[in-house]
């Protein structure tokens with residue numbers, strides 16, 4: 001039975017092992033059964049599924065996952081947590097704990113070895129200091145996965161979900177929305193964690209598309225255009241693109257491409273949809 005999601009049980013485990021929370025690893029452990037249940041419902045797990053959990057901590061969510069999925073692979077960077085996980089997960093024979101940095105692991109190989117390459121579901125209460133690199137590594141490196149259900153900082157969830165015109169809209173929104181459909185699941189205040197973080201959190205589910213919603217000639221080039229467009233928020237799109245020397249674009253080429261699309265010369269990147277970035281990238285690539 002999953003039993004760790006309470007302040008009392010979490011403190012007991014922390015005391016038993018004299019565990020010291022490490023801020024540098026973004027350690028805020030979940031103590032809310034209601035939030036954990038919401039994550040489980042959103043992840044839609046069955047016994048056919050392999051789940052990849054990033055940062056199991058003392059195993060609070062891992063217990064829930066092990067009870068619902070066929071297999072759980074949990075990657076934890078902090079060596080001090082490994083003996084604790086051995087203890088808290090001792091009654092589950094379908095969990096494999098790997099002591100490593102998730103950003104250094106070859107996840108494609110791991111999933112090939114552990115799930116025969118069958119797409120996995122990712123579930124995690126992410127360490128906030130590396131949320132974006134983890135999400136981008138999962139999406140851009142074509143890791144075989146069906147969905148990602150994660151707890152992130154509230155503002156980061158807003159950036160992933162929002163569309164053109166909002167102050168939160170940027171390269172992260174466009175990358176996430178090229179690969180996946182984002183859905184907000186629930187909110188979690190600081191009281192849902194031990195120790196309490198200074199920020200509010202949101203659970204978001206990213207359901208990976210089988211076919212992306214746009215098909216530029218070169219997605220890689222489109223993402224270079226997107227990143228350059230948002231490099232200088234206050235600049236116009238034309239300035240952002242022509243100031244990026246690696247793109248070697250003339251002002252005339254960018255102004256012409258925008259005009260052909262019926263867009264103004266002084267438009268900013270935050271006004272363009274994903275479809276418009278795909279079209280612009282094809283026009284500029286020639």
Ligand code: SAM
Pocket residue numbers: 025026027028029030054055056057058059060061075076077078081100101102103124125126127128130
């Ligand atoms: N899943 C647990 C829970 O919800 O109670 C812990 C979540 S805590 C926010 C983040 C966890 O990620 C910590 O256990 C931390 O040590 C681990 N972590 C931090 N950086 C990591 C990395 N680069 N690779 C793997 N795990 C990491």
